[in-house]
Amino acid sequence: MRLLERQDQLAEIERRLHEARAGSGKLVLVAGEAGVGKSSLVERFVAEHARDARALWGACDAHATPRALGPVQEVAAQLPSIANSGTRADESRDPLFRALLAELARPERASIVVLEDLHWADEATVDFFRFIGRRIQRTSALFLATYRDDELSMTHPVRLALGELTGEHVIRLHLAPLSRASVEELAKDSGRDAALLYQVTGGNPFFVREALASPGQQVPETVRDAVIARLARCTAATRELAELVSMLPGKTEAWVIESVLGPRQAAVDEGIARGVLLMYGEALGFRHELARLAVHSTLAPEHARAMHQRVLQALVEHGADLTQLVHHAALANNAGAVLEYAPLAGKEASRLGAHREAAAHFGAALRYSASLSGASQAELFELHVRECSFSNQTTA
Ligand SMILES: Nc1ncnc2c1ncn2[C@@H]1O[C@H](COP(=O)(O)OP(=O)(O)OP(=O)(O)O)[C@@H](O)[C@H]1O
Numbered sequence: 001m002r003l004l005e006r007q008d009q010l011a012e013i014e015r016r017l018h019e020a021r022a023g024s025g026k027l028v029l030v031a032g033e034a035g036v037g038k039s040s041l042v043e044r045f046v047a048e049h050a051r052d053a054r055a056l057w058g059a060c061d062a063h064a065t066p067r068a069l070g071p072v073q074e075v076a077a078q079l080p081s082i083a084n085s086g087t088r089a090d091e092s093r094d095p096l097f098r099a100l101l102a103e104l105a106r107p108e109r110a111s112i113v114v115l116e117d118l119h120w121a122d123e124a125t126v127d128f129f130r131f132i133g134r135r136i137q138r139t140s141a142l143f144l145a146t147y148r149d150d151e152l153s154m155t156h157p158v159r160l161a162l163g164e165l166t167g168e169h170v171i172r173l174h175l176a177p178l179s180r181a182s183v184e185e186l187a188k189d190s191g192r193d194a195a196l197l198y199q200v201t202g203g204n205p206f207f208v209r210e211a212l213a214s215p216g217q218q219v220p221e222t223v224r225d226a227v228i229a230r231l232a233r234c235t236a237a238t239r240e241l242a243e244l245v246s247m248l249p250g251k252t253e254a255w256v257i258e259s260v261l262g263p264r265q266a267a268v269d270e271g272i273a274r275g276v277l278l279m280y281g282e283a284l285g286f287r288h289e290l291a292r293l294a295v296h297s298t299l300a301p302e303h304a305r306a307m308h309q310r311v312l313q314a315l316v317e318h319g320a321d322l323t324q325l326v327h328h329a330a331l332a333n334n335a336g337a338v339l340e341y342a343p344l345a346g347k348e349a350s351r352l353g354a355h356r357e358a359a360a361h362f363g364a365a366l367r368y369s370a371s372l373s374g375a376s377q378a379e380l381f382e383l384h385v386r387e388c389s390f391s392n393q394t395t396a
């Protein structure tokens, strides 16, 4: 796929990689609105420099309350020296942070570390980002962090961390939507009205590509229209599959599909052939998070609630991560499950220093606590208040 209007940024990142390889590590912050092309830029850069440095990937997740330290653990799992040494964040995360820093500082091995979607980061991951960001110049690493700058509130921990990270080893790249000329170029052989396409999409590459891929000659008015028009051409079985996949942030493992819907190979094949879904290893996902949200927004609330309950059941049977269980338990409005998993998830998040997320988990449990004894409610309340105070939040 051709990346338009990104040559300057690719050249800039390349310069920074050379500096990092020479022992002066760099942190490059890639910001821009959803769908503007941050991931595409970073993926292209890493693909072009696969030989120059080892690439390590970590992605923040879009769960209502993200998994504490999720992306950091993901990066650690890609480093045999750490993964095999048993350095985990079980008791304290400091040994893990220091082990990762030591790996990135090895002069004989340059690294490109990609931390995707920082706007979803949990507080412990933000601490890691700050920890590495302050020491980056002493490593041989190019650290690439992507985030939607328009989705960070003034008090978001990521925004505060970004404000603190300054100096010549921190480089900020802001990606703008495509120009009218580039949109015209993309629309060239489509038979669509390029001027209208530019006007409707504002040059957002994701929207432009979805609009061009939607059936017919009309320019869809919203991203949702474009995505739904494509899905509408699929069979009922494929639409049902896409609905299920839309319920899980990130990717949907094959065993979830099998457990909730039964065998669906024909639907999987059709979804992929129609460009709605993609295989990511063994898992199925949308081509983009924005497409997932578009499909999810079409589900009737009662149906969504029942489906989240079925997903929850599958995840419980498979022993899935606690944050996933809380996410689906809350969306299924399953009080018993929220009360079972949210306090456990809160304690885990707290132990890892993700106090904002811990507060969210205890807060979720409190909302469903009417059936609990006064003593249990008081305990939850205390935990909630304590985590709020650690993360400088009000309890309101
Ligand atoms: N420079 C570009 N030229 C042409 N098409 C592009 C360009 N950048 C991105 N695209 C298209 O737009 C889609 C969305 O881009 P991408 O996923 O990189 O956005 P993003 O900024 O990472 O979004 P998000 O914030 O949701 O993660 C890509 O799948 C690709 O098809």
Ligand SMILES: [Mg+2]
Residues within 6 Å of the ligand: 038, 039, 040, 146
């Ligand atoms: Mg992205």
